[in-house]
Every structure is written in C-alpha cells, then in structure tokens.
Amino acid sequence: MKILVLGATGRVGSHIVSLALQDGHRVTALVRTPNKVEIKDTNLDITHGNVLNQQDIESVMSEIDIVISALNTDGTNTLTESMRMILETMKKANVKRIITVGTAGILQSRLNPHLLRYQSSESKQKTTFAAQEHHKVFDMLSQSDVDWTIVCPTYLPDGEYTGVYRTERNFLPDGGTKISVADTAEFTYQQSVCNEYLQSRVGIAY
Structure with missing residues (x-):
C-alpha cells in the first residue's frame, strides 16, 4: 500500500510513519522542514513542500492509496485551508480514503446530544479556535464523497504504546480523560485496513 502522511514531523504523524514502514508500506511525507524527519528508510519518500500549496499537494498524490493527516x-x-485543497486533489487523483486526527471537542456531547462537546459544558477548554477548525474539517469531509474517518483523541500526553484503550463512534468513551500519542497513532494507522468507522468520528480514550 502507498500511504501519504501529512503532518509527518508531528508527535502523532511521526509514529504513524514508523508503523507504516514497519509493515513494509511505501510512505510519502510532505513536509515543510525535511531535516525534521529523523526516520531513514528506503520505503520513505520525503518531499519538501507545504500543504497550503495546491501544486505541492498534487505532486505527492500520484498513485496514492490512502491519505493519513x-x-x-x-x-x-x-487545517481548513489545506483540507479544501487535499479533497480537491484526491478527487482529481481518484484517491478515495482519508483518515484524519481531530479532537474530542468535535464529538457529540453526552450532556447535550444536539451539541458537539466543545459547544457544551463538557468542554473545559478556554479557547474553542482549534475545535472550530476541526469542526469545519468535519463538515467538509461529511459533504465530500470520500471514505473518511476522523480519530478524535482527548488529552494527548506523550506515552508508551499499550494497545489497551476504548473507542466509541461519535462519542468520547464514558469517563475517558486521556490517551497517549503512541496509542492514538496506532489506532489511527489501523484504520487504513479497517472499514468499521467509515464516514464517522471515533472517540478514543483509556
């Protein structure tokens, strides 16, 4: 499988790259700062570019099977400006599958089911800017014709991979307060071979 990873130098993205390479997949990473990519592998193609540049996105979408952002x-x-171009380019290149990492703020509220968590009293965040951006991406994906999944972690500390966590469609697992970067990356990567959460948000927490 040929996987395009966006955000490959970030905490979650770098783990996803490692997992895909361990399984022998071909990975393309579009990054603004190539020297930040510490992984060396013959199956890793590092392209210098910017997700806000349509031509840069088009240059890495050829023959891609799946996009993980x-x-x-x-x-x-x-986030929102790049997603518009990503979806346009996927359509041109006939790429159907995208998995993104969102935030628990865009899951449904248990207290006010007609609201998202960031819009309700469930959220403890002082600012909602990031959640609003992720909400816009959710709307874009919902209105598109691609097979999308949004993985929505709650508080995201660094930590070791455990493989023991809870997931729930459209909601944060009850009482969940955190999930490690490594476990989030592993679950996100596994969605590349899983169809359980197509056209869905999925909450993840311990």
Missing part, C-alpha cells in the same frame, strides 16, 4: 491547527487556519 495528522495536521494540527498551529493557531491558524492551516
């Missing part, structure tokens, strides 16, 4: 907001609208 671990991009974050960086306090800007990078």
